[in-house]
Amino acid sequence: MRATIRLQALTFDLDDTLWDNHQVMVETETGHYAWLDEALEGWQRNRGQAPAQRFAERFPLEAFLDQRRELAAAYPLRRGDFTWLREQALQRLLVAYGLDGDTARSWAGAAMDRFMLLRHRVTPHPEVESLLTTLGQHYRLASITNGNVDIHRLPLGRHFPVAIAAGELFAPKPDARPFLAALARLGTSPAQTLHVGDSWREDVEPARRLGMQVAWISPHIDDMPLPAGIHRLNHVRELPELLRTLGACRA
Numbered sequence: 207m208r209a210t211i212r213l214q215a216l217t218f219d220l221d222d223t224l225w226d227n228h229q230v231m232v233e234t235e236t237g238h239y240a241w242l243d244e245a246l247e248g249w250q251r252n253r254g255q256a257p258a259q260r261f262a263e264r265f266p267l268e269a270f271l272d273q274r275r276e277l278a279a280a281y282p283l284r285r286g287d288f289t290w291l292r293e294q295a296l297q298r299l300l301v302a303y304g305l306d307g308d309t310a311r312s313w314a315g316a317a318m319d320r321f322m323l324l325r326h327r328v329t330p331h332p333e334v335e336s337l338l339t340t341l342g343q344h345y346r347l348a349s350i351t352n353g354n355v356d357i358h359r360l361p362l363g364r365h366f367p368v369a370i371a372a373g374e375l376f377a378p379k380p381d382a383r384p385f386l387a388a389l390a391r392l393g394t395s396p397a398q399t400l401h402v403g404d405s406w407r408e409d410v411e412p413a414r415r416l417g418m419q420v421a422w423i424s425p426h427i428d429d430m431p432l433p434a435g436i437h438r439l440n441h442v443r444e445l446p447e448l449l450r451t452l453g454a455c456r457a
């Protein structure tokens with residue numbers, strides 16, 4: 207007879223687990239860069255300094271990406287701190303464009319404010335609000351993300367008393383530390399906790415290695431047999447059914 211697993215807590219990845227992230231990232235990436243280009247050009251014109259070449263012409267988005275890659279290689283400890291990498295990369299490009307250090311810092315900061323505004327325009331799957339409301343009555347809940355969404359800027363944030371921003375810990379998943387931080391703050395053990403995430407490398411492997419159960423959100427149908435403790439779901443909406451199957455739902 208299978209022993210009943212007494213789960214006490216659930217940890218959730220955010221991007222591509224609670225919402226589809228691709229489109230919002232595309233819009234955020236292009237949107238904040240276009241905003242910077244436009245606003246900077248207007249500022250230059252107002253000062254009677256119409257540029258011969260606009261910022262985004264001189265440094266198209268690919269140059270910005272290259273700059274972030276260079277910085278991540280030069281500062282490996284910061285490789286997962288995407289917010290820092292982005293702001294530093296913008297500053298460097300703005301200085302290379304001809305702005306002085308203070309002005310570049312100020313424009314990079316303004317562009318990052320815009321980035322964060324757009325970045326938080328995520329649309330959680332319609333089932334998520336009620337799902338978390340119900341689960342929160344039975345389990346302690348935490349979020350663990352490598353991304354730069356601050357869950358507490360979203361209405362969903364009220365469901366997560368514990369929120370771990372792994373990049374800012376200098377230890378992005380698959381590092382075990384963001385999981386350990388979440389478990390410590392939840393006051394639970396790995397065996398009593400199930401992690402929910404879409405990435406095999408960043409969610410499934412590290413959580414399982416610690417001894418957590420894992421719900422792997424993977425809509426791609428395949429017959430790959432999964433190791434014990436790993437449960438594939440097509441969608442996060444299937445989580446309550448899994449918890450019932452595990453004999454863990456104390457509803």
Ligand SMILES: [Mg+2]
Pocket residue numbers: 219220221222223403404405
């Ligand atoms: Mg994810």
